Amino acid sequence: MFDYDWFHGTAFAQQQEEARYRCAASHYPDVDHETCLDDEEFRTFFESVETRRLIYLRDGFSYEVKQLAEVPTKAHLTFECEPVDDQYRVGSFVVSVPFEEIVRVEVFAVHPSEKPEDSPQIQGFRRRPDQHPGEDPVHSEAQPAMNEAQG
Helix, strand or coil: CHHHHHHHHHHHHHHHHHHHHHHHHHHHHCCCCCCCHHHHHHHHHHHHCEEEEEEEECCEEEEEEECCCCCCCCCCCEEEEEEHHHHHHHEEEEEEEEEEEEEEEEEEEEEEHHHCCCCCCCCCCCCCCCCCCCHHHHHHHCCCHHHHHCC
């Protein structure tokens, strides 16, 4: 079960640092774990590694966390979501999620030089999991996905 302390304490930061370290270590397998940050080439690579933070919910939705929001209530996780479509990047989506709805958190670490040109789209704002492709959204409770809004 996730709670406020997991995201705002050291655990979330440690998970991101671990992902960054493992990304760098996979590129420098011969560098000693204990002294790796003393190695200038390793350290330069490590400091350049970027992370993507993904949150998956019970209802099948998922979001990429752009930035955690500092709000007074700690009963739920509030964050700015990274929009999927360019048309939505002009504004800001702030999402609040009850902690008990979070089923998985992933941190993806990658060096900018190795980023795929076509980044996989995060499934936030997609159809409900039980809606089938081609189903008439007018007769369904599901909302259109952000990436479906253009038609």
